[in-house]
Amino acid sequence: MSSPEGNVRFFKRLWHLNIQNKIKIFVWKAIHAILPSRHHLASRGVQIDPLCPRCNLSNEHSFHVLWQCPWAKDVWSESALWPMLSRFLGQNFMELWCWTILNGPCDDVGCFAMISWSIWLARNQWVFEGRSMHGREVVSHAGNIWAQFLTSKPVRISNTINEPHLIHWNAPPVGSIKINVDAAVFDDSDFFGVGVIVRDDKGMVLMARAGCLEGVLTPYLAELLAVREGIILAYHLQWTNIIVETDARNVVEYIRHPNALAPEASIIAFIRRLMLQTSGLTITITITFCRSFANKAAHELASFGLRNLVDVDYKDCCPFYLSSFVRSDFTYDL
Template identity: 25%
Template structure:
């Protein structure tokens, strides 16, 4: 963003001004000069990405402004948290632009946004205040995702909710003992008004995905402690969530070995990232190994 604000990115317009390229035209949309603002905000590929931004965006004067002016203007309208996401989106758009120009890979708007949010989430985790050595040591096993034993697969699940649209996104990622992603899946569903029910539906979706992949020995992790307790204790009333819990317990019989665990959110970031992706995707998608590069890039941003 420092380079973008100083107009130092090697856009077609800048390279044309230095007589490196024969024309300054954007090679993605073929419409107008590829300036910094055009690349990051105005190109049709960039606009498709910004439609999925988690905050309202409007760049009406971007044609006549440089990126520094635009960033200052947006800083007055957005929260600090949103500005962080905006910067990450600009970076992922630039990354996607380079992938298209040099590798011929089309920019996927939903995955571009998810990658940006994953980058921000990883950055925020790194910037969290450091614990004292003893506390850090004692909580180490609880704060870092650990792989399953050999011949067992770990199924991490999570739900994300959009209350305004009454929609829930379910994310599933399945990894083996070497931390290799074997399956990733997203699904959007109607939000019934209860977050715990959405989290239980994420567990149920994880079992369906694991069963379809023919895994027999699995460990299921959710960051919703209440749901894990309900599954393990087999207790509860005839509420909506208990119907989902009943389905989970029924599906559990299809596996040779299965166990359920509560995990901190910091150990469940891959599933959370996919759940947020599912919120923007109206389709149910299951990616089997080999996982597409675009999905891998979203997940690798969290490592």
């Protein structure tokens, strides 16, 4: 691996991460091996034992603290990144950073930075306060810090589960578009269905999609992927005011309060990132919850896609098998 200065694109990735600036600076210092570790301080003339205070097996330099120390390895083994990181054979933190970027999904890089930061905080807690944290605690701490940072950003997510009028489908406000999404899962199938239906403020169908994707998923994860499909569609349609509606209450809550280290964290982060990207434009995307009775049309589309193992898009028309559900929704809305 070349010197840090030669890896411009890897540094660009650092400065564009959706994390606190102080953590970006911390990672930059770790890459350049200038964290105030015992080895670094001793090399600068400070009278201090350079050995790692945890393991006493090696000098405590940046790479040792964050990766080589057996305690640090215990922390990483508790994270969702371990299957990818366990294959790393490099010799410094810059190589570890580049390995993560090249071998992990986009959101793994932010997760890596957060855990590295938490390892350093736990190290300081041990050195200066004599208090120790288990690996799982460190990983959980990293997830909580990142979740708090992400949820502090202005994302419009409305949870309307207590509004009785949403027992039936309601048309969106004048000038708005509503996208209902749902998923269908069969116990004996290796596929799951996704249904998306787009309607205007008069209840007219502008677009519909019956899809089928491969994978044996829990209903929650299937519903989350259905929401992702709706958000992607909303992002590309570029209407001014768009409501994405799902009958999966837990999906709305997890998007509202994400856990950055949960297995589905990358999907939720992708959804939130798309929503944040529209905030600078004249587009507003809102996610809301509705009762399952108000989401029958989207469910029928998802079931159709799964039953027939097809991916079908309908533009400016309503498929025949959906017409009774759309008429029923339109009647209730009136």
